Amino acid sequence: MYQAFLIKYGEIGVKGKNRHIFEDTLVSQIRNALKPVDGEFLVRKENGRVYVEAGADYDYTETVEALKKVFGVVGICPVVLLEDDGFEKLSQDAVRYFGEAFTDAEREGTFKVVARRARKNYPMDSMQISAALGERLLEAYPTLKVDVHNPQIVLHVEIRNQINLYSKTIPGPGGMPVGTAGRGMLLLSGGIDSPVAGYCIAKRGVRLDAVYFHAPPYTSERAMEKVVDLAKIVARYAGPIQLHVVNFTDIQLYIYDRCPHDQLTIIMRRYMMKIAEHFARENGDLGLITGESIGQVASQTMQSLAVTNEVCTMPVYRPLIGFDKQEIVDIALKIGTYETSILPFEDCCTIFVAKHPVTKPNLKSILKSETHLMEKIEDYLKEAVETAQTIRVEAR
Ligand code: ATP
Numbered sequence: 041m042y043q044a045f046l047i048k049y050g051e052i053g054v055k056g057k058n059r060h061i062f063e064d065t066l067v068s069q070i071r072n073a074l075k076p077v078d079g080e081f082l083v084r085k086e087n088g089r090v091y092v093e094a095g096a097d098y099d100y101t102e103t104v105e106a107l108k109k110v111f112g113v114v115g116i117c118p119v120v121l122l123e124d125d126g127f128e129k130l131s132q133d134a135v136r137y138f139g140e141a142f143t144d145a146e147r148e149g150t151f152k153v154v155a156r157r158a159r160k161n162y163p164m165d166s167m168q169i170s171a172a173l174g175e176r177l178l179e180a181y182p183t184l185k186v187d188v189h190n191p192q193i194v195l196h197v198e199i200r201n202q203i204n205l206y207s208k209t210i211p212g213p214g215g216m217p218v219g220t221a222g223r224g225m226l227l228l229s230g231g232i233d234s235p236v237a238g239y240c241i242a243k244r245g246v247r248l249d250a251v252y253f254h255a256p257p258y259t260s261e262r263a264m265e266k267v268v269d270l271a272k273i274v275a276r277y278a279g280p281i282q283l284h285v286v287n288f289t290d291i292q293l294y295i296y297d298r299c300p301h302d303q304l305t306i307i308m309r310r311y312m313m314k315i316a317e318h319f320a321r322e323n324g325d326l327g328l329i330t331g332e333s334i335g336q337v338a339s340q341t342m343q344s345l346a347v348t349n350e351v352c353t354m355p356v357y358r359p360l361i362g363f364d365k366q367e368i369v370d371i372a373l374k375i376g377t378y379e380t381s382i383l384p385f386e387d388c389c390t391i392f393v394a395k396h397p398v399t400k401p402n403l404k405s406i407l408k409s410e411t412h413l414m415e416k417i418e419d420y421l422k423e424a425v426e427t428a429q430t431i432r433v434e435a436r
Protein backbone atom coordinates (compact mmCIF):
# COMPACT_ATOMS: atom_id res chain seq x y z
CA MET A 41 0.00 0.00 0.00
CA TYR A 42 2.88 2.42 0.73
CA GLN A 43 5.39 3.49 -1.90
CA ALA A 44 7.59 5.73 0.24
CA PHE A 45 8.56 6.74 3.76
CA LEU A 46 8.94 10.22 5.08
CA ILE A 47 11.70 10.24 7.67
CA LYS A 48 11.34 12.63 10.57
CA TYR A 49 14.46 13.61 12.41
CA GLY A 50 15.14 15.74 15.45
CA GLU A 51 15.89 19.39 14.99
CA ILE A 52 18.16 19.69 18.01
CA GLY A 53 21.82 19.81 17.16
CA VAL A 54 21.22 20.08 13.44
CA LYS A 55 20.89 23.81 13.14
CA GLY A 56 23.18 26.06 11.15
CA LYS A 57 26.24 24.87 9.32
CA ASN A 58 26.13 21.32 10.64
CA ARG A 59 22.71 20.60 9.28
CA HIS A 60 23.80 19.28 5.90
CA ILE A 61 26.42 17.03 7.52
CA PHE A 62 23.73 15.58 9.75
CA GLU A 63 21.35 15.08 6.85
CA ASP A 64 23.92 13.63 4.45
CA THR A 65 25.10 11.18 7.11
CA LEU A 66 21.53 10.24 7.89
CA VAL A 67 20.88 9.56 4.20
CA SER A 68 23.97 7.37 3.88
CA GLN A 69 23.15 5.48 7.10
CA ILE A 70 19.64 4.82 5.83
CA ARG A 71 21.09 3.53 2.55
CA ASN A 72 23.39 1.18 4.45
CA ALA A 73 20.58 -0.06 6.66
CA LEU A 74 18.43 -0.85 3.61
CA LYS A 75 21.15 -2.72 1.70
CA PRO A 76 20.22 -6.16 3.09
CA VAL A 77 16.48 -5.52 2.72
CA ASP A 78 14.55 -7.02 -0.19
CA GLY A 79 13.64 -4.31 -2.67
CA GLU A 80 15.03 -1.27 -4.43
CA PHE A 81 15.19 2.01 -2.56
CA LEU A 82 15.89 5.59 -3.46
CA VAL A 83 16.89 7.70 -0.48
CA ARG A 84 16.95 11.45 -1.02
CA LYS A 85 16.81 14.81 0.66
CA GLU A 86 14.11 17.22 -0.36
CA ASN A 87 13.33 20.58 1.22
CA GLY A 88 14.66 19.75 4.65
CA ARG A 89 13.20 16.27 4.62
CA VAL A 90 14.47 12.81 3.94
CA TYR A 91 12.44 10.50 1.75
CA VAL A 92 12.81 6.81 1.15
CA GLU A 93 11.11 5.72 -2.03
CA ALA A 94 10.58 2.01 -2.46
CA GLY A 95 10.36 0.19 -5.78
CA ALA A 96 7.69 -2.41 -6.45
CA ASP A 97 7.73 -5.64 -4.39
CA TYR A 98 9.70 -4.46 -1.42
CA ASP A 99 9.31 -6.05 2.01
CA TYR A 100 7.43 -3.52 4.14
CA THR A 101 8.06 -5.13 7.53
CA GLU A 102 11.79 -5.60 6.91
CA THR A 103 12.07 -2.04 5.64
CA VAL A 104 10.43 -0.59 8.74
CA GLU A 105 12.56 -2.81 11.00
CA ALA A 106 15.71 -1.58 9.27
CA LEU A 107 14.68 2.07 9.48
CA LYS A 108 13.88 1.66 13.19
CA LYS A 109 17.55 0.92 13.80
CA VAL A 110 18.97 4.05 12.17
CA PHE A 111 20.05 6.55 14.79
CA GLY A 112 18.87 10.06 14.01
CA VAL A 113 15.48 8.81 12.82
CA VAL A 114 12.78 10.10 15.16
CA GLY A 115 9.75 8.97 13.18
CA ILE A 116 8.96 6.91 10.10
CA CYS A 117 5.82 7.88 8.17
CA PRO A 118 4.67 5.39 5.54
CA VAL A 119 3.48 7.42 2.54
CA VAL A 120 1.05 6.62 -0.25
CA LEU A 121 2.22 8.26 -3.48
CA LEU A 122 -0.46 9.19 -6.01
CA GLU A 123 -0.35 10.62 -9.49
CA ASP A 124 -2.31 13.85 -9.77
CA ASP A 125 -5.39 12.81 -11.73
CA GLY A 126 -7.69 15.48 -10.40
CA PHE A 127 -9.50 16.03 -7.12
CA GLU A 128 -12.18 13.39 -7.74
CA LYS A 129 -9.55 10.66 -8.05
CA LEU A 130 -7.69 12.02 -5.01
CA SER A 131 -10.78 11.82 -2.83
CA GLN A 132 -11.49 8.24 -3.94
CA ASP A 133 -7.93 7.32 -3.08
CA ALA A 134 -8.16 9.03 0.32
CA VAL A 135 -11.35 7.11 1.09
CA ARG A 136 -9.70 3.85 0.06
CA TYR A 137 -6.64 4.71 2.17
CA PHE A 138 -8.81 5.29 5.25
CA GLY A 139 -10.48 1.97 4.61
CA GLU A 140 -7.19 0.06 4.48
CA ALA A 141 -5.00 1.91 6.97
CA PHE A 142 -7.44 2.02 9.89
CA THR A 143 -9.65 -0.42 11.74
CA ASP A 144 -13.39 0.02 12.26
CA ALA A 145 -12.67 1.11 15.84
CA GLU A 146 -10.15 3.70 14.68
CA ARG A 147 -12.68 5.02 12.21
CA GLU A 148 -15.02 5.75 15.12
CA GLY A 149 -12.52 8.31 16.39
CA THR A 150 -11.75 11.90 15.49
CA PHE A 151 -9.73 13.19 12.56
CA LYS A 152 -8.72 16.18 10.54
CA VAL A 153 -7.17 16.69 7.13
CA VAL A 154 -4.10 18.89 6.77
CA ALA A 155 -3.37 19.74 3.16
CA ARG A 156 -0.28 21.53 1.89
CA ARG A 157 0.66 22.65 -1.56
CA ALA A 158 4.32 22.47 -2.45
CA ARG A 159 3.34 23.54 -5.96
CA LYS A 160 0.88 26.34 -6.29
CA ASN A 161 -0.61 25.43 -9.67
CA TYR A 162 -3.09 23.00 -8.10
CA PRO A 163 -6.61 24.33 -8.81
CA MET A 164 -7.67 24.35 -5.11
CA ASP A 165 -5.90 25.98 -2.17
CA SER A 166 -4.92 24.10 0.98
CA MET A 167 -8.00 25.10 2.96
CA GLN A 168 -10.31 24.00 0.16
CA ILE A 169 -8.55 20.67 -0.23
CA SER A 170 -8.71 19.97 3.52
CA ALA A 171 -12.38 20.89 3.78
CA ALA A 172 -13.48 19.00 0.68
CA LEU A 173 -11.53 15.86 1.53
CA GLY A 174 -12.79 15.95 5.11
CA GLU A 175 -16.32 16.04 3.79
CA ARG A 176 -15.76 13.10 1.45
CA LEU A 177 -14.28 11.02 4.30
CA LEU A 178 -17.25 11.83 6.55
CA GLU A 179 -19.63 10.71 3.81
CA ALA A 180 -17.75 7.46 3.35
CA TYR A 181 -17.31 6.76 7.09
CA PRO A 182 -20.19 8.32 9.01
CA THR A 183 -18.75 7.12 12.34
CA LEU A 184 -15.78 9.50 11.96
CA LYS A 185 -15.90 12.86 13.70
CA VAL A 186 -13.94 15.97 12.89
CA ASP A 187 -11.80 17.52 15.61
CA VAL A 188 -9.52 20.28 14.41
CA HIS A 189 -7.82 20.83 17.78
CA ASN A 190 -6.93 17.40 19.11
CA PRO A 191 -7.71 14.75 16.51
CA GLN A 192 -6.74 11.10 16.87
CA ILE A 193 -5.93 10.84 13.18
CA VAL A 194 -4.29 13.56 11.10
CA LEU A 195 -4.36 12.86 7.38
CA HIS A 196 -1.57 14.79 5.70
CA VAL A 197 -2.08 15.52 2.03
CA GLU A 198 0.83 17.13 0.28
CA ILE A 199 0.51 18.26 -3.27
CA ARG A 200 3.91 17.81 -4.86
CA ASN A 201 4.81 16.39 -8.28
CA GLN A 202 3.09 13.34 -6.93
CA ILE A 203 0.55 13.62 -4.14
CA ASN A 204 1.65 12.31 -0.74
CA LEU A 205 -0.83 10.85 1.73
CA TYR A 206 0.28 9.90 5.21
CA SER A 207 -1.09 9.74 8.70
CA LYS A 208 0.96 7.28 10.72
CA THR A 209 4.27 7.76 12.48
CA ILE A 210 6.27 4.75 13.60
CA PRO A 211 8.75 5.80 16.32
CA GLY A 212 12.45 5.65 15.38
CA PRO A 213 15.33 5.22 17.83
CA GLY A 214 16.21 8.94 18.01
CA GLY A 215 19.80 9.97 18.64
CA MET A 216 22.28 11.19 16.02
CA PRO A 217 23.36 9.43 12.80
CA VAL A 218 26.43 7.27 13.32
CA GLY A 219 29.41 9.07 11.86
CA THR A 220 28.48 12.56 13.04
CA ALA A 221 30.39 12.38 16.32
CA GLY A 222 33.80 10.74 15.82
CA ARG A 223 34.89 7.23 16.81
CA GLY A 224 35.21 5.41 20.13
CA MET A 225 36.79 2.15 21.33
CA LEU A 226 34.35 -0.15 23.11
CA LEU A 227 35.70 -2.69 25.60
CA LEU A 228 33.35 -5.47 24.64
CA SER A 229 33.02 -8.52 26.88
CA GLY A 230 30.47 -11.27 26.64
CA GLY A 231 28.36 -9.75 29.42
CA ILE A 232 25.11 -7.86 29.44
CA ASP A 233 26.49 -4.38 30.03
CA SER A 234 29.15 -3.61 27.45
CA PRO A 235 26.99 -4.22 24.34
CA VAL A 236 24.41 -1.87 25.85
CA ALA A 237 27.14 0.69 26.54
CA GLY A 238 28.21 0.49 22.88
CA TYR A 239 24.62 0.96 21.74
CA CYS A 240 24.19 4.04 23.97
CA ILE A 241 27.32 5.75 22.66
CA ALA A 242 26.63 4.85 19.02
CA LYS A 243 23.18 6.37 19.51
CA ARG A 244 24.86 9.74 19.96
CA GLY A 245 26.47 9.42 16.53
CA VAL A 246 29.77 7.74 17.50
CA ARG A 247 31.23 5.09 15.20
CA LEU A 248 32.47 2.06 17.15
CA ASP A 249 35.63 0.03 17.23
CA ALA A 250 35.85 -2.74 19.80
CA VAL A 251 38.38 -4.78 21.73
CA TYR A 252 37.82 -8.14 23.40
CA PHE A 253 40.27 -9.85 25.76
CA HIS A 254 40.27 -13.59 25.96
CA ALA A 255 42.44 -16.11 27.76
CA PRO A 256 42.74 -19.33 25.77
CA PRO A 257 42.77 -22.15 26.76
CA TYR A 258 41.01 -20.94 29.92
CA THR A 259 38.35 -19.32 27.78
CA SER A 260 36.89 -21.21 24.85
CA GLU A 261 36.41 -20.53 21.17
CA ARG A 262 32.68 -20.43 21.90
CA ALA A 263 33.18 -17.56 24.35
CA MET A 264 34.84 -15.61 21.57
CA GLU A 265 32.13 -16.48 19.07
CA LYS A 266 29.60 -15.16 21.54
CA VAL A 267 31.38 -11.81 21.62
CA VAL A 268 31.49 -11.73 17.81
CA ASP A 269 27.76 -12.46 17.81
CA LEU A 270 27.18 -9.59 20.24
CA ALA A 271 29.22 -7.27 18.02
CA LYS A 272 27.07 -8.34 15.06
CA ILE A 273 23.93 -7.34 16.93
CA VAL A 274 25.40 -4.00 18.02
CA ALA A 275 26.48 -3.48 14.38
CA ARG A 276 22.81 -3.50 13.33
CA TYR A 277 22.63 -0.08 14.91
CA ALA A 278 26.23 1.10 14.91
CA GLY A 279 27.32 -0.12 11.48
CA PRO A 280 30.38 -2.32 10.83
CA ILE A 281 32.72 -2.69 13.81
CA GLN A 282 36.47 -3.44 13.78
CA LEU A 283 36.84 -5.95 16.59
CA HIS A 284 40.33 -6.52 17.99
CA VAL A 285 40.65 -9.85 19.75
CA VAL A 286 43.53 -9.79 22.21
CA ASN A 287 45.12 -12.84 23.81
CA PHE A 288 45.40 -11.86 27.46
CA THR A 289 46.50 -15.20 28.91
CA ASP A 290 50.19 -14.49 29.55
CA ILE A 291 49.44 -11.14 31.14
CA GLN A 292 46.80 -12.65 33.37
CA LEU A 293 48.97 -15.56 34.46
CA TYR A 294 51.85 -13.21 35.13
CA ILE A 295 49.70 -10.96 37.32
CA TYR A 296 48.32 -14.05 39.04
CA ASP A 297 51.84 -15.22 39.84
CA ARG A 298 53.23 -11.98 41.12
CA CYS A 299 50.46 -9.84 42.63
CA PRO A 300 48.15 -10.20 45.62
CA HIS A 301 45.09 -12.07 44.46
CA ASP A 302 42.62 -9.61 45.92
CA GLN A 303 44.05 -6.99 43.52
CA LEU A 304 43.96 -9.15 40.40
CA THR A 305 40.85 -7.74 38.81
CA ILE A 306 41.90 -4.13 39.25
CA ILE A 307 45.40 -4.68 37.92
CA MET A 308 44.04 -6.68 35.02
CA ARG A 309 41.54 -3.97 34.25
CA ARG A 310 44.35 -1.39 34.16
CA TYR A 311 46.26 -3.41 31.56
CA MET A 312 43.10 -3.88 29.52
CA MET A 313 42.69 -0.11 29.43
CA LYS A 314 46.29 0.34 28.31
CA ILE A 315 45.94 -2.12 25.46
CA ALA A 316 42.56 -0.70 24.49
CA GLU A 317 44.17 2.73 24.28
CA HIS A 318 46.85 1.38 21.97
CA PHE A 319 44.26 0.22 19.44
CA ALA A 320 42.16 3.32 20.02
CA ARG A 321 45.06 5.55 19.05
CA GLU A 322 45.76 3.40 16.00
CA ASN A 323 42.15 3.72 14.85
CA GLY A 324 41.77 7.42 15.60
CA ASP A 325 39.29 6.85 18.41
CA LEU A 326 38.63 9.75 20.73
CA GLY A 327 37.85 7.76 23.87
CA LEU A 328 37.26 4.39 25.49
CA ILE A 329 33.79 3.04 26.25
CA THR A 330 32.98 0.54 29.01
CA GLY A 331 29.85 -0.98 30.52
CA GLU A 332 30.76 -0.05 34.08
CA SER A 333 28.14 1.09 36.58
CA ILE A 334 28.93 2.38 40.06
CA GLY A 335 28.88 -0.30 42.73
CA GLN A 336 27.81 -3.18 40.46
CA VAL A 337 30.82 -5.31 41.46
CA ALA A 338 34.01 -4.80 43.48
CA SER A 339 35.89 -3.49 40.46
CA GLN A 340 33.24 -0.84 39.89
CA THR A 341 33.20 1.03 43.18
CA MET A 342 34.18 4.69 42.98
CA GLN A 343 37.58 3.75 44.45
CA SER A 344 38.12 0.96 41.90
CA LEU A 345 37.03 3.12 38.99
CA ALA A 346 39.42 5.85 40.12
CA VAL A 347 42.33 3.41 40.22
CA THR A 348 41.39 1.92 36.84
CA ASN A 349 41.03 5.34 35.33
CA GLU A 350 44.43 6.42 36.56
CA VAL A 351 46.25 4.57 33.74
CA CYS A 352 44.10 6.08 31.02
CA THR A 353 45.24 9.05 29.01
CA MET A 354 42.04 9.16 26.96
CA PRO A 355 38.56 10.03 28.19
CA VAL A 356 36.65 6.94 29.30
CA TYR A 357 32.94 7.01 28.53
CA ARG A 358 30.76 4.97 30.86
CA PRO A 359 27.22 5.54 29.64
CA LEU A 360 25.71 3.08 32.16
CA ILE A 361 27.39 4.62 35.17
CA GLY A 362 24.13 5.55 36.93
CA PHE A 363 21.99 2.68 35.70
CA ASP A 364 20.64 -0.18 37.81
CA LYS A 365 21.13 -3.69 36.45
CA GLN A 366 17.45 -4.03 35.61
CA GLU A 367 17.51 -0.84 33.58
CA ILE A 368 20.48 -2.19 31.62
CA VAL A 369 18.72 -5.53 31.11
CA ASP A 370 15.66 -3.70 29.78
CA ILE A 371 17.77 -2.00 27.10
CA ALA A 372 19.57 -5.28 26.31
CA LEU A 373 16.17 -6.90 25.74
CA LYS A 374 15.00 -4.02 23.58
CA ILE A 375 18.08 -4.04 21.32
CA GLY A 376 18.29 -7.84 21.12
CA THR A 377 21.62 -8.54 22.86
CA TYR A 378 20.24 -10.04 26.08
CA GLU A 379 19.62 -13.59 24.84
CA THR A 380 23.19 -13.84 23.59
CA SER A 381 24.73 -12.16 26.64
CA ILE A 382 23.25 -14.69 29.05
CA LEU A 383 24.67 -17.72 27.24
CA PRO A 384 26.92 -19.43 29.78
CA PHE A 385 30.50 -19.09 28.57
CA GLU A 386 33.41 -18.29 30.82
CA ASP A 387 34.84 -14.77 30.78
CA CYS A 388 38.55 -14.15 31.20
CA CYS A 389 37.80 -11.91 34.20
CA THR A 390 36.02 -14.62 36.14
CA ILE A 391 38.65 -17.32 35.69
CA PHE A 392 41.26 -15.93 38.02
CA VAL A 393 38.93 -13.94 40.17
CA ALA A 394 39.63 -13.75 43.90
CA LYS A 395 37.08 -14.80 46.53
CA HIS A 396 37.36 -11.44 48.24
CA PRO A 397 38.55 -8.81 45.78
CA VAL A 398 39.41 -5.37 47.17
CA THR A 399 36.49 -3.01 46.99
CA LYS A 400 38.48 0.06 48.04
CA PRO A 401 41.81 -0.34 46.31
CA ASN A 402 44.51 2.12 47.16
CA LEU A 403 46.45 3.46 44.19
CA LYS A 404 49.81 3.42 45.99
CA SER A 405 49.42 -0.21 46.92
CA ILE A 406 48.34 -1.14 43.38
CA LEU A 407 51.33 0.69 41.89
CA LYS A 408 53.58 -1.12 44.33
CA SER A 409 52.16 -4.49 43.28
CA GLU A 410 52.66 -3.57 39.65
CA THR A 411 56.39 -3.05 40.27
CA HIS A 412 56.54 -6.85 40.65
CA LEU A 413 55.61 -7.08 36.99
CA MET A 414 58.44 -4.89 35.72
CA GLU A 415 60.59 -7.67 34.42
CA LYS A 416 58.34 -8.97 31.67
CA ILE A 417 55.15 -6.96 31.43
CA GLU A 418 56.33 -4.73 28.59
CA ASP A 419 57.20 -7.78 26.51
CA TYR A 420 53.85 -9.36 27.25
CA LEU A 421 52.00 -6.17 26.34
CA LYS A 422 53.92 -5.93 23.09
CA GLU A 423 53.20 -9.57 22.33
CA ALA A 424 49.49 -9.15 23.11
CA VAL A 425 49.23 -6.19 20.75
CA GLU A 426 51.23 -7.86 17.98
CA THR A 427 49.30 -11.12 18.06
CA ALA A 428 45.85 -9.51 18.23
CA GLN A 429 43.44 -10.49 15.49
CA THR A 430 41.24 -7.90 13.85
CA ILE A 431 37.83 -8.97 12.62
CA ARG A 432 35.52 -6.77 10.61
CA VAL A 433 32.09 -7.44 12.05
CA GLU A 434 29.01 -6.69 9.98
CA ALA A 435 25.41 -6.57 11.13
CA ARG A 436 23.48 -9.80 11.42
P1 ATP B 1 29.72 -6.80 31.12
O1 ATP B 1 28.33 -7.26 31.21
O2 ATP B 1 29.89 -5.70 30.16
O3 ATP B 1 30.71 -7.91 30.94
P2 ATP B 1 30.29 -6.89 33.88
O4 ATP B 1 29.24 -6.50 34.79
O5 ATP B 1 30.61 -8.30 33.67
O6 ATP B 1 30.04 -6.15 32.51
P3 ATP B 1 33.05 -6.42 34.45
O7 ATP B 1 33.38 -7.80 34.09
O8 ATP B 1 33.49 -5.84 35.75
O9 ATP B 1 31.53 -6.07 34.38
O10 ATP B 1 33.61 -5.49 33.33
C1 ATP B 1 33.43 -4.11 33.33
C2 ATP B 1 33.67 -3.59 31.94
O11 ATP B 1 35.02 -3.88 31.53
C3 ATP B 1 32.80 -4.25 30.90
O12 ATP B 1 31.56 -3.61 30.78
C4 ATP B 1 33.63 -4.11 29.66
O13 ATP B 1 33.50 -2.82 29.09
C5 ATP B 1 35.05 -4.28 30.18
N1 ATP B 1 35.48 -5.69 30.09
C6 ATP B 1 35.42 -6.65 31.04
N2 ATP B 1 35.90 -7.81 30.60
C7 ATP B 1 36.28 -7.62 29.32
C8 ATP B 1 36.84 -8.45 28.30
N3 ATP B 1 37.10 -9.74 28.51
N4 ATP B 1 37.09 -7.90 27.09
C9 ATP B 1 36.81 -6.59 26.86
N5 ATP B 1 36.28 -5.77 27.78
C10 ATP B 1 36.01 -6.26 28.99
Ligand code: MG
Binds near residue numbers: 389
Ligand atom coordinates in the same frame (compact mmCIF):
# COMPACT_ATOMS: atom_id res chain seq x y z
MG1 MG C 1 32.05 -9.05 32.21
